[in-house]
Amino acid sequence: xxxxxxxxxxxxxxRRTFLQNLSAKLPGLIAFFALAKPGKAGADEPGGxxxxxxxxxxxxxxxxxxxxxxxxxxxxxxxxxPRDEHFFRSWVERYVVTTDREAHVDSPNGGIDGFPAxxxxxxxxxxxxxxxxxxxxxKAPCVQVCPVGATFLSRDGVVLVDESYCVGxxxxxxxxxxxxxxxxxxxxxxxxxxxxxxxxxxGLLPACVEVCPTQARVFGxxxxxxxxxxxxxxxxxxxxxxxxxxxxxxxxxxGADGEVI
Amino acid sequence: xxxxxxxxxLTIPGAEGYIYPNEYELHWSIHIVLYPYLTxxxxxxxxxxSLEKVFNVKVLQPIYRLALITSLAxxxxxxxxxMAHLGHPERSPEMFLTPHTSSAMAMFGxxxxxxxxxxxxxEIWFDYRKDIVIWSRDxxxxxxxxxxxxxxxVTDISERAIAFDQKACKFITVLGIPSAFLLHGYVGFIxxxxxxxxxxxxxxxxxxxxxxxIVSGIALVLLVxxxxxxxRWRRISMPCLNxxxxxxxYAMIIDLSLEMLDFIHRLYESEESIEILSKMISSRLxxxxxxxxxLIGSALPVLTLIFxxxxxxxxxxxxxxxxxxAILVQVGIFATRWNVVIGGQLFSKSLRGLTTYKLEFFGIxxxxxxxxxxxxxxxxLWILAKLLPPWVPEDQPHDTGHRxxxxxxxxxxxxxxxxx
Ligand code: SF4
Ligand code: SF4
Numbered sequence: 219x220x221x222x223x224x225x226x227x228x229x230x231x232x233r234r235t236f237l238q239n240l241s242a243k244l245p246g247l248i249a250f251f252a253l254a255k256p257g258k259a260g261a262d263e264p265g266g267x268x269x270x271x272x273x274x275x276x277x278x279x280x281x282x283x284x285x286x287x288x289x290x291x292x293x294x295x296x297x298x299x300p301r302d303e304h305f306f307r308s309w310v311e312r313y314v315v316t317t318d319r320e321a322h323v324d325s326p327n328g329g330i331d332g333f334p335a336x337x338x339x340x341x342x343x344x345x346x347x348x349x350x351x352x353x354x355x356x357k358a359p360c361v362q363v364c365p366v367g368a369t370f371l372s373r374d375g376v377v378l379v380d381e382s383y384c385v386g387x388x389x390x391x392x393x394x395x396x397x398x399x400x401x402x403x404x405x406x407x408x409x410x411x412x413x414x415x416x417x418x419x420x421g422l423l424p425a426c427v428e429v430c431p432t433q434a435r436v437f438g439x440x441x442x443x444x445x446x447x448x449x450x451x452x453x454x455x456x457x458x459x460x461x462x463x464x465x466x467x468x469x470x471x472x473g474a475d476g477e478v479i
Numbered sequence: 480x481x482x483x484x485x486x487x488x489l490t491i492p493g494a495e496g497y498i499y500p501n502e503y504e505l506h507w508s509i510h511i512v513l514y515p516y517l518t519x520x521x522x523x524x525x526x527x528x529s530l531e532k533v534f535n536v537k538v539l540q541p542i543y544r545l546a547l548i549t550s551l552a553x554x555x556x557x558x559x560x561x562m563a564h565l566g567h568p569e570r571s572p573e574m575f576l577t578p579h580t581s582s583a584m585a586m587f588g589x590x591x592x593x594x595x596x597x598x599x600x601x602e603i604w605f606d607y608r609k610d611i612v613i614w615s616r617d618x619x620x621x622x623x624x625x626x627x628x629x630x631x632x633v634t635d636i637s638e639r640a641i642a643f644d645q646k647a648c649k650f651i652t653v654l655g656i657p658s659a660f661l662l663h664g665y666v667g668f669i670x671x672x673x674x675x676x677x678x679x680x681x682x683x684x685x686x687x688x689x690x691x692x693i694v695s696g697i698a699l700v701l702l703v704x705x706x707x708x709x710x711r712w713r714r715i716s717m718p719c720l721n722x723x724x725x726x727x728x729y730a731m732i733i734d735l736s737l738e739m740l741d742f743i744h745r746l747y748e749s750e751e752s753i754e755i756l757s758k759m760i761s762s763r764l765x766x767x768x769x770x771x772x773x774l775i776g777s778a779l780p781v782l783t784l785i786f787x788x789x790x791x792x793x794x795x796x797x798x799x800x801x802x803x804x805a806i807l808v809q810v811g812i813f814a815t816r817w818n819v820v821i822g823g824q825l826f827s828k829s830l831r832g833l834t835t836y837k838l839e840f841f842g843i844x845x846x847x848x849x850x851x852x853x854x855x856x857x858x859x860l861w862i863l864a865k866l867l868p869p870w871v872p873e874d875q876p877h878d879t880g881h882r883x884x885x886x887x888x889x890x891x892x893x894x895x896x897x898x899x
Contacts, residue, residue: 303503311497350499383573385573387564388566392506399501479829
């Protein structure tokens, strides 16, 4: 875990970005492909919605999450995620750290039905809940590996899957370091959290954010001073998941320590 | 895991420790094991064939054409398991039409097409052209027209034209070797570049894939050569077989050292994933990695080969040992692919738990389908061998002229002309 704020850029960054860009483009150049797929976000939308004006992100406050699982439940209802306990766009994990500093994690049915009570055990140091979802990585490995460009980064900073394009190869599921994706059993396409993209465009909040009784989830925009996310990022120690993989996740955790991966 | 909080660990059957909820099912099944296995055989068989052409390893001549069409038969079959595994196979042409250039997998179509169209088909065509022209004249019935089409209208078999064929053939082979390296190295890259997966993510992956491909290809051609000779009641050229066994041995030694290197490197680096990976190796992968891949599939055949090649043995015995070694090598390489593909999905990316692979029998991703997919290239090979006989008949020497005489003898009655 690092404490890097999203805005911060280290001095070595420019060179690194350049090298990364180069290494990302090289295979394409070698193969002489000028066929890169145009962005799919499309032309400017009706109704005055301008995707260029947005860069969505989420904050999650570990101290506030009580593990009620309502977010995971609301997500399934909102997005027609199969009710089976092995398909989730968003789920809640419980971490129990014992005095030997070992972390034990569980997430029965994604936390939707709550969690079984912990045994009366003096060995328990602390326990907390961590809601998880797609991190909408800026440098998303899932976007990089998709052979047909069905997984793409929209202009408003949300990673989406085009159902009508996905060939169901599951490369993206393998490439996501966070277990955020699953293969939709009926549609046979990759599926994952979209930040409730259909709601965002109506000016609504994601379902999980809306139902959270403790406001552990904060939704907002990067770079907008008026966004609640801005305050959240400013006044909390922020961590991201697996930052060493350089995926630049856009789900920011407050109060999550090194055990959370 | 300490025994505390056992209730936390009982949530998902078949799993141990914590796995992310979406990781319950393995996403890449046995078909994705078949895919690198088959492409490995293709690349290996082709590289073997090239040895004869480019480096003039004359003793290998009896298997040159056999290796080529074996390579082709397996290449035709290679994308089938991949297709069978797609959720939407009908959309797969998108990979050609709108490839996403940053994706390693999107390149598959192009690497594959290049290898099939430009390298293998062309090389086989140039190599067989003279024969095809002759067959299109001599044969009767429908097959005559098949050969007529196969000539592509080029029926000149003057000495000059044949000389050109040979030059072209050699040129394509030279082009083909890096292409074969590319084909399989590239398959390794598909896995090696997944940074989210510590079992796969390794720069050595393409190289290890390549050398195991060469190993499996040589062993395959050896098997095909021995079996087809027995079935056709032809004498097996012992110098050729000895050479194959030697090459197999050397390739295996390189392959094993590379794998060792990879292993030691991981241990030495001892990254955060080392704990869960060691646990996986000692529990879930013990049989397939330690027993099958390393002992049965590597150590045993290496010893057998050394013993058979350099020991004082009668030819018949030697042939049998080679044959057994080659079968063991196939088992070992299949296990290698299994351990990479399935092994890479048995541990959670949370690095906190292990899951199991539930292989079904029926169903599109089941064992039965996999066996059928594995037998298909054999069928293709049979058809190809009928259409383009790769055998070297004694009365019609192969164009390059340097052929050991083959005599029609039952396999039991061998003169001891054997070793080189
Ligand atoms: S969290 Fe996973 S699925 Fe989401 S953008 Fe990152 S890599 Fe892709
Ligand atoms: S499963 Fe679909 S979205 Fe994922 S990489 Fe394959 S084609 Fe792209």
